[in-house]
Amino acid sequence: MSERGERPTLEAVARLAGVSRATVSRVVNGSPKVAEPIRAAVRRAVEELGYIPNAAARSLVTQRTDSIALVLPESASRVFSDDPFFPSIIHGVSQELDAADKQLVLMMTNTVGGYERVERYTTARHVDGVLFASTHGVDPLPGQLHRQGIPVVVSGRPLGRSAVPYVDVDHIGGVRKAVRHLLDTGRSRIATIAGPQDMVAGIDRLDGYRAELKGSDRRSIVAVGDFTRESGAAAMRQLLEDDPLLDAVFVASDLMAHGAITTLRELGRRIPEDVAVVGFDDFDISRFTDPPLTTVRQPILELGRELARQLLRVIGGEEVPASVVLPTELVVRASA
Amino acid sequence: MSERGERPTLEAVARLAGVSRATVSRVVNGSPKVAEPIRAAVRRAVEELGYIPNAAARSLVTQRTDSIALVLPESASRVFSDDPFFPSIIHGVSQELDAADKQLVLMMTNTVGGYERVERYTTARHVDGVLFASTHGVDPLPGQLHRQGIPVVVSGRPLGRSAVPYVDVDHIGGVRKAVRHLLDTGRSRIATIAGPQDMVAGIDRLDGYRAELKGSDRRSIVAVGDFTRESGAAAMRQLLEDDPLLDAVFVASDLMAHGAITTLRELGRRIPEDVAVVGFDDFDISRFTDPPLTTVRQPILELGRELARQLLRVIGGEEVPASVVLPTELVVRASA
């Protein structure tokens, strides 16, 4: 087991075990057609030398790398401030890849030349497949890779036409439950703080709000933020200017909801007595706001896992559905 | 540029450009000793065929992989709940690696068999170097890899003896500034909520508290948490039982400080009038607590970057210092 620089090769194992390289390769890769005594001898030699296969040599011939790329195309600040969205995605993806014994290569397109780097790296087939998290607007790269026959799965329904399989959550269903809850609890002036309208998550959540409101006689009152706390605070201020008498607000993200709560506090509104607040995400932190936030829970960890599972299926040559949509649910706490 | 399955090889480029494989290799790798006209011809052929070098083939001969592993050895929940510590580390590491055109392979040891996977993968030299983030207790793996000559840098001063270079922040200095601030503002009964005592971050922050208090005539009042919000809330309750008259508390992490604030509120204490609270971390979220949290800022993003830089130096064969310690600073807000 003691290794000093010189790593043992298949050749060395073969020599020690008194067999050919091919046979060692068979044993290492678990081929069933090796007689038991020989298999045991090889195993012993492997153990004794501390042999570990050379991945580069293996990839060279198998054309597999046993690693997959997770591309985070968001702007730097968004990806890793205190928004736990991407960390959860990473975590979920990692869990499934670990189980499949694949490596996770993390790539960001937010740095200088990041996009080109990702393009070069992925088209070069340095990975067996590529996962895209939450694309903004219309990103041509996933489709491009897909057309080149590289396994790709994206998170979030892509804007525009796309043949790339995706995994998303039921934004609209979740939002409708939230708005319905506000209606059912007697709120009459229900506003919304929407997310960025170049992202499906932003668009769908606004659509859900409008759709559920349409059934009632309430009019919609809309402000737009960018999913950050600051934008939520600003949007809330705007909404109160537009309609000082509003008594409820559905906010398209928890972080924005926190911002909105801060603003409501500053302007002397009680929550939920004067204004009911519902968020979207169910981040951990939302259980600790004052008051605890009623919100729409989306299963982010599960989203990451499903993403990885779909990709592994594509890589394995299985057929996968064009889309998988995970359920969302309303979590009622004190804010609404 | 259009590729259909068959990826062009060096050979193909060489043929098209009318030169040898060796020459194409030289051009691709930027060797200076190729005549300009030939260099141009090769460039053109590369462009035309959309040639991208095969990483596996290259690694096979160079023994380099141009990728490094970042190992997150924390427990699953800790790594990716709403604690932005690891995301920031990842972000910082990623920035530097991108700049150096290296790939980031993320590994977690929290899953079943995770530790073995990391051990196998890293000792197999599938990566050029390994970064360990925040090891708990005494992890033998970094030292083991180091002894095998694999470039390693760890985040956080290791417990016990270790020859592995590390990057850490000045916990003690930061804490002393925090406690001094409490003393200077006339607090007389200053308690602390310490972090886990099997982690250097937990130990050092408690040491700093004790060291600064020793100079005054105040006695120490200590409770221990595990860096989570919940543990902070519980520890605060404990402290108030131990000394109902305490008028300040230094909390060893922002998340625990949030928990402590919640408890203080519930028990009717005003912040900072009755009890001053100082945290440690300066997470984004701490600007938005009520009241905004006075805390010790540690440069986590920079920690990640420095980690990567040191590792790249080791890989490059440069000498690196046994340790790099980044400064911490007190950020005074409303809570103390």
Place this chain on the structure above:
DNA sequence: CCGGGCTGAGAGAGCGCTCTCACAGCAGAG
């Protein structure tokens, strides 16, 4: 005008593995 030195290009070996193909050895059938 010839030879030495230098520069730039090519030939070829080999990195460590997988996988096809050939074949040895043996069982069972004729």
Place this chain on the structure above:
DNA sequence: CTCTGCTGTGAGAGCGCTCTCTCAGCCCGG
């Protein structure tokens, strides 16, 4: 006893690249 048909093992050819070594061609000095 020979022949067929297995099963299990070995030989050997690459996978696509880098890098050393060799050599062709040119410049310049003697």
